[in-house]
Amino acid sequence: TQQLLSEPSQEARRAPARPCRVSSADRKVRKGLMARSLEDLLRKVRDVFKLKGKSFTLVLEEDGTIVETEEYFQALAGDTVFMILQKGQKWQPQAEQQGTRYQL
Amino acid sequence: TQQLLSEPSQEARRAPARPCRVSSADRKVRKGLMARSLEDLLRKVRDVFKLKGKSFTLVLEEDGTIVETEEYFQALAGDTVFMILQKGQKWQPQAEQQGTRYQL
Numbered sequence: 580t581q582q583l584l585s586e587p588s589q590e591a592r593r594a595p596a597r598p599c600r601v602s603s604a605d606r607k608v609r610k611g612l613m614a615r616s617l618e619d620l621l622r623k624v625r626d627v628f629k630l631k632g633k634s635f636t637l638v639l640e641e642d643g644t645i646v647e648t649e650e651y652f653q654a655l656a657g658d659t660v661f662m663i664l665q666k667g668q669k670w671q672p673q674a675e676q677q678g679t680r681y682q683l
Numbered sequence: 684t685q686q687l688l689s690e691p692s693q694e695a696r697r698a699p700a701r702p703c704r705v706s707s708a709d710r711k712v713r714k715g716l717m718a719r720s721l722e723d724l725l726r727k728v729r730d731v732f733k734l735k736g737k738s739f740t741l742v743l744e745e746d747g748t749i750v751e752t753e754e755y756f757q758a759l760a761g762d763t764v765f766m767i768l769q770k771g772q773k774w775q776p777q778a779e780q781q782g783t784r785y786q787l
């Protein structure tokens with residue numbers, strides 16, 4: 580039924596919630612969230628970053644690796660920083676030398 | 684039987700799944716995958732990067748070393764970045780200075 584489909588999976592419900600940091604693509608906003616699963620994180624990111632109805636991907640802030648499987652999410656360290664990429668946004672390395680002159 | 688042939692090997696099933704990062708040859712797409720073995724990784728890369736029926740090789744992103752034995756795969760560190768080279772594609776070093784001007 581429809582209700583069953585919208586419930587989190589058994590596995591996702593069993594996993595403990597863990598802290599995740601989530602950054603906007605321009606690295607100007609970074610928020611801390613608790614998530615039990617990738618599914619849970621995606622749902623919370625959608626709420627917190629006001630992305631309802633918008634399509635976006637979560638990547639690793641460090642190198643732009645796309646995180647799209649539950650398995651891979653579970654294998655990541657607790658202090659992982661994620662980045663939200665909306666349609667048309669591209670991951671860019673952090674411009675450490677340039678500081679605030681960094682542009683997306 | 685056909686079913687037996689498509690099952691992962693005994694050895695591959697016993698090894699724990701580990702996180703792998705896999706990059707396209709132009710370094711524009713990088714995805715995180717879990718794999719128990721080189722065989723498993725190749726199968727997942729084929730699915731995830733839509734390479735069915737195409738021939739490709741996995742190399743180390745860092746220096747283009749071809750990874751073709753199970754043993755060597757198992758000896759690699761968990762954070763290894765692999766690169767997919769399809770027929771005609773060549774490994775190129777990352778152009779760090781040029782940033783987005785990097786061309787394949």
